[in-house]
Amino acid sequence: MESKSLYAVYGTLRKKGSNHRYLDNNPNVKFVGSITTDPIFNLKSVSDAFPALLKKGNTSVVMEIYNVDSAQVETSLDRLEGYSLDAPAELNYYQKDIIDTPLGPAYVYFWNEKNPSKLSNITSGDWIDYITAKTKENEK
Numbered sequence: 129m130e131s132k133s134l135y136a137v138y139g140t141l142r143k144k145g146s147n148h149r150y151l152d153n154n155p156n157v158k159f160v161g162s163i164t165t166d167p168i169f170n171l172k173s174v175s176d177a178f179p180a181l182l183k184k185g186n187t188s189v190v191m192e193i194y195n196v197d198s199a200q201v202e203t204s205l206d207r208l209e210g211y212s213l214d215a216p217a218e219l220n221y222y223q224k225d226i227i228d229t230p231l232g233p234a235y236v237y238f239w240n241e242k243n244p245s246k247l248s249n250i251t252s253g254d255w256i257d258y259i260t261a262k263t264k265e266n267e268k
Contacts, residue, residue: 167188
């Protein structure tokens, strides 16, 4: 598969994430590898439903990198993340940007809220570990 676009995913799109089906078993999507970023972001929880990545911070975030070779898959990801290139920036739920990773430049979705202080901090930088622990906690 020829490289079209790399995507760095950190939350529900990761393996074991509730939305991984958008990437799993798709011939136009290839898992490239896992990374942990430098401590330059903040990862937050939005009511324990999904994560929010913030550009400025001091947390290393666990991400998976996927090669996406399909405009249809890219459009599906944009819809899932509430992002539209045609919409005014303030109307998008997330903003799509490019970050440098050890595996190459990759698209990532950053949270687009004016008041991120209302979100819960995920100090581990790992959404899957965080939500797994929360689920076990709630089962007690």
